[in-house]
Amino acid sequence: MRKIVDTYLSVGVVPLIILxxxxxxxTGWLVPSVGASLGILGDIFVGALKAVAPVLVFCLVMSAIAGYKSTQGETKPIKSILILYMMGTFLAALTAVVASFVFPTEIVGLTAQTAVEQSAPKTLKEVLTNLLMNLVANPINALANANYMGILTWAILIGFALRGATDTTRQVVMDLAGAITNVVRWIIAIAPFGILGLVASTVAKTGFDVLKSYRELLQVLVGCMLFIALVANPLIVFLKTRKNPYPLVIACLRESGIAAFFTRSSAANIPVNMNLARKLGLNEDTYSVSIPLGATINMAGAAITINVLTLAAAHTLGIEVSFGSALLLAIVGAVSACGASGVAGGSLMLIPLACSLFNIPNDVAMQVIAIGFIIGVVQDSAETTLNSSTDVLFTAAADPKYSA
Structure with a gap:
């Protein structure tokens, strides 16, 4: 058995994920019944990632701050990473607005859809209030509900409090973080089986026909995300590092993006990103904070989804959109995206807020959400790939190892 496990691990996770x-x-295409049954493998994999991610973030952040020892002349890249996150998200929002004007699309069957009852924030104030309240949420509830803003807040506070503890106590905290990290590595090792189950189940249940009627809308959405991932983000990284960005971009898309595409959750992909950051040799004190923070506020893909679907609804209803209104949408979309939940479909719940800028009725906005879930098998997967891989990309770009 040991030889089988060693042989399996020696192949590498990425080639096995592709297989x-x-x-x-x-399997999902040729034997749908078997493909649907294999979905349990995907559910187990995603469930394990979602379960361990909050504990991992809490322990790593707390450990990093408790054991942190400053070095003279050392730079602190968190500020730079936050700036990169904001730049990337706003540029994505602006790209979505421009693309929607250049390639105007309409949503098939929008007015005929039945309204979907959902609870969604209706004002920017409500989005910001929710974010602030998440900061002071009960720490136990924050861990149970995967509230990463709350988890970060309490991990940082407890970490600073532990800096005055004995060396033995701080070492116990660091050992606990190391143990959780090992558990994450074990979970990541079964990723190929999880991906097999997720893909087989998705193809068996949805097939490919459901996407044909929304082809043009998907082309704009995915096209914007590809532009940000392969053109805009590399340009930002180049301006920061003054080095060829593509080896780093490809590495992040390959090792983080593939897993994110199928888990469809930035939160669930945090352990994968932590593992990649470690492999890249990044500063653990930095990435243990920046990656979970990125899963909460670095939402370029969400900004694209919100803006493209909102403008598609406006085009469908014949609403004239001025340049000023479009620019305002880009700003609101970027800010709102930071409030998107790091779970599958989280960005869709912010569409009513963006639609309100053009006086689009709330019941119509809910129909857009319903359509978003229909195309989510592609849209949400591509969105999460962009969001999650960029967390590592910008963290690496701000690391002294890569930055100029």
Missing amino acids: GLILGVL
Whole structure:
């Protein structure tokens, strides 16, 4: 058994994930009944990631701050990472607005859809209030509900409090963080089986026909995300590091993006990003804070989704959108995206807020949400790939190892 495990691990996770992807597509397509049954493998994998991620973030952040020892002349890149996050999200929002004007699209069957009852924030004030209240949430509830803003707040406070503790106490905290990290590595090792189950189940249940009617809308959405991932983000990284950004971009898309595409959750992908940051040799004191923070506020893909679907609804209803209104939408979309939940479909719940800028009725906005869930098998997967891989990309770009 030991030899089998060693052989399995020696192949590497990424090649095995690609193999699992191919087998999943073939199984779901050719034997749908088996593909649907294999969905349990995907549920187990995603469930394990979601379960361990809050504990991992809490322990790593607390450990990093409690054991942090400043070095003379050392730079603190968190501020730079936050600036990169904001730049990337706003640029994505602006790109979505421009693309929606250049390639105006309409949503098929929008007015015929039945309104979907959802609870969504209706004002920017409500979004910001929710974010602030999440900061002071009960720490136990924050861990149970994967509230990463709350988890970060309490981990930072407890970490600073532990800096005055004995060396033995701080070492116990660091050992606990190391143990949780090992558990994460074990979970990541079964990723190929999880991907196999997720893909087989998705293809078996939805097939490919459901996406044909929304082809043009998906082309604009995915096109914007590809532009940000392969053009805009590399340009930002180049301006920061003055080095060829593409080796780092490709590494992040390959090792973080593939997993994010199928888990469809920035929160669930935090352990994968932590593992990648460690492999890249980044500063653990930095990435243990920046990556969970990025899963909460670095939402370029969400900004694209919010803006493209909102403008598509406006085009469908024949609403004239001025340049000033579009620019305001880009700003609101970027800020609102920071309030998007790091779970599958989180950005869709902020569409009513953006639609309100053009006086689009709330019941119509709810129909847009419903359509968003229909195309989510592609849209949400691509969105999470962009969001999550960029967390590591910008963290690496601000690390002294890469930055100029």
